[in-house]
Amino acid sequence: MTxxxxxxxxxxxxFSFVFTAGVSIIGNRIAGTRDAKTIxxxxxxxxxxxxxxxxxxxxxxxxxxxxxxxxxxxxxxSWLIYSYVAFAVLILTGFLVHAPWQAKVIAASATPSPDLExxxxxxxxxxxxxxxxxxxxxxxxxxxxxxx
Numbered sequence: 161m162t163x164x165x166x167x168x169x170x171x172x173x174x175f176s177f178v179f180t181a182g183v184s185i186i187g188n189r190i191a192g193t194r195d196a197k198t199i200x201x202x203x204x205x206x207x208x209x210x211x212x213x214x215x216x217x218x219x220x221x222x223x224x225x226x227x228x229x230x231x232x233x234x235x236x237x238s239w240l241i242y243s244y245v246a247f248a249v250l251i252l253t254g255f256l257v258h259a260p261w262q263a264k265v266i267a268a269s270a271t272p273s274p275d276l277e278x279x280x281x282x283x284x285x286x287x288x289x290x291x292x293x294x295x296x297x298x299x300x301x302x303x304x305x306x307x308x
Contacts, residue, residue: 161230162227162230162231165223165226165227165230166227168223169220169223169224169227172216172219172220172223173220175213175216176213176214176216176217176219176220177213177296178213179209179210179212179213179216180210180213180214180216180217180254180258180292181292181293181296183206183209183210183213184210184258184289184292186202187202187203187206187262188289190202190203191265191280194276194277194280196269196270196271196272196276197269199265199269199276199280200266200269200270203262203265203266203269204266207262207263207266210258210259210262211259214251214254214255214259217247217250217251217254218251221247224243224303228240237306237308238307238308239302239305239306239307239308240302242298242302243298243299243302243303246295246298246299246302247295247299249291249295250292250295250296250299253288253291253292253295254292257284257285257288258285258288258289258292261279261282261284261285261288264279264282265279265280
């Protein structure tokens with residue numbers, strides 16, 4: 161059972177990463193073109209994937225919790241506590257910053273307007289992208305090194 165949970169946990173992690181970070185990396189490249197029609201088509205098409213990726217992150221955590229329990233790990237171990245914090249930051253950033261920003265990009269790119277440029281240049285999205293990347297890197301480190 162633990163092998164199944166480990167494989168599930170890793171597969172969900174990869175799925176979630178691709179459907180959130182992967183979509184975002186490509187989306188940022190497309191947004192750089194400033195072509196409203198292309199931006200709108202891409203962001204509209206990948207919106208369901210991003211939402212699925214966010215849900216995938218929650219499932220990844222659930223599988224990870226089940227895996228830790230199956231292995232008999234101390235759920236209050238310092239590296240797990242840090243993991244919970246990094247995960248909370250990742251989820252909150254995704255649902256409170258990235259998801260609304262995507263919706264704004266879709267709305268602003270529906271018809272070319274100056275609003276699109278303002279949305280694409282929003283500093284909150286850039287900061288959130290850095291925070292998300294650091295959260296994922298922290299999670300990978302904590303899950304592999306298990307410090308403390």
